[in-house]
Amino acid sequence: MKRQELWSAVVVCTCIAVCLAFIPSSWAEKPIELTFSVFFPPTHAHAVASMDMAKEIETRSNGRVKITVFPGGTLTKAPAVYAGVVDGISDMGHSVFAYTRGRFPMMEAIDLPFGYPSGKVASRVAYEFYNAMNPKELKDVKVLSIHAHGPSVLAAKKDVNSLDDIKGLKVRCTGLSSKLAEYLGAAPVAMPQNAAYAALQKGVVEGTFCPIETLKGWKQGEVIDHVIESKALGYTTSMFVVMNKKKYEALPEDIQQIFDEVGAEWVEKYGQVWDDADQEGRQFVEELGRNIHGLSAEEEAKWEKAIHPVIEEYQKKVEKKGLPGVQAVKLIQELLAQ
Structure with missing residues (x-):
């Protein structure tokens, strides 16, 4: 009897081991x-x-x-x-x-x-x-x-066609785009994207630097009236x-x-x-009837000249920290040229 019980136990254990071997690892x-x-x-x-x-x-x-x-x-x-x-x-x-x-x-x-x-x-x-x-x-x-993201735009509650127009304009921005705002004569306001809609709606800021997709993705096209495009805003x-x-x-x-x-x-x-x-953001603001335009050739040249020191300033700042700022700028320019 004991031998039979022992044999039965061996059989059961063997069956369990075989079954476990075939259980998928994602189950086990x-x-x-x-x-x-x-x-x-x-x-x-x-x-x-x-x-x-x-x-x-x-x-x-x-x-x-x-x-x-x-x-x-x-x-x-x-x-x-x-x-x-x-x-x-x-x-x-x-x-x-x-x-x-x-x-x-x-x-x-x-x-x-x-x-x-x-x-x-x-x-x-x-x-x-x-x-x-x-x-x-x-x-x-x-x-x-x-x-x-791709090139940015200035989305604003008032129209901007010149450096005189942007002077003193309260513009939501982040990071180095705040430097662009300064060099263009605007008043930068550091603010994350998720706070921009309410800030534009309430007049806390009068414009925002952003990729055009933001005007749909974050619904900000609802609270601005003009979209200004410029190569000077070709930051990311x-x-x-x-x-x-x-x-x-x-x-x-x-x-x-x-x-x-x-x-x-x-x-x-x-x-x-x-x-x-x-593409969807552009279509969104067009359907809202917002005014989208670029700058005159003369004004475009002024804007590009105004923001050029931003790159040089960055290089000097990080080089003082012992970091390769010049090398960084050169590498990015080379990667863009590929």
Whole structure:
């Protein structure tokens, strides 16, 4: 009897072992759960792009990774997204370098008015610049993706056709675009994008420097009357998707590779989103009946001359800190020429 019981136990154990061997790893393993803080509002094309990025990582991991996205600054506000990732408040974060002014001196170079023709070009240049320079300021996170918008415009409540018109105009801006405002004679008002609508509506600011997509994506076209285009405003605003370094390093190597590959692929995807959104933004303000125009050739030359010192000032400032400002500007110009 004992022998029969022993044999039955052996058979049962063998069956259990065989069954366990055939259970998919995605069933046997508990998913790696991560949080992703995104400053864009949930309906914005870039919030959607970030959600798609998270889904792509989940799909390629065969369910071994689960990412919960918190759009609209619901987990960490726009200026706190980067620090939130470093401190572990969120595992991943998507926001703007310029919202933490002074923390990213090398990445500031990307935002200078080099005359970026499109979001795809600006995003490629920004990502390649990061890879080439490998700045120390980003050593406390794992950089997954970097992107940047296409050329900016001045969206204002009053029409602007000259330097005299913009003089003293209260313009919402961030980072180095505040320097453009100063050199053009405007009054810069540092403010994140998500505060601009109410500020324009209430008259706290009279205009905003932004890519034209913002006028639809953030609905700001509803509270402005004029859109002024100029090569002098051909700056960009670079943005990051980063991950908590310890969380990344704790991932299995094959999962790390998925994050690396998807992050690199999303540089172009984010760039294309910018370009598509710019087209939609232009159409949006046209349908609202807003006045869109450029400057006269004579006035355009004045604006470009007025903002030229911004690049030289940047180089001098970062060189004094022992950072390669001249090299940074040269590299960006070379990448743009490719």
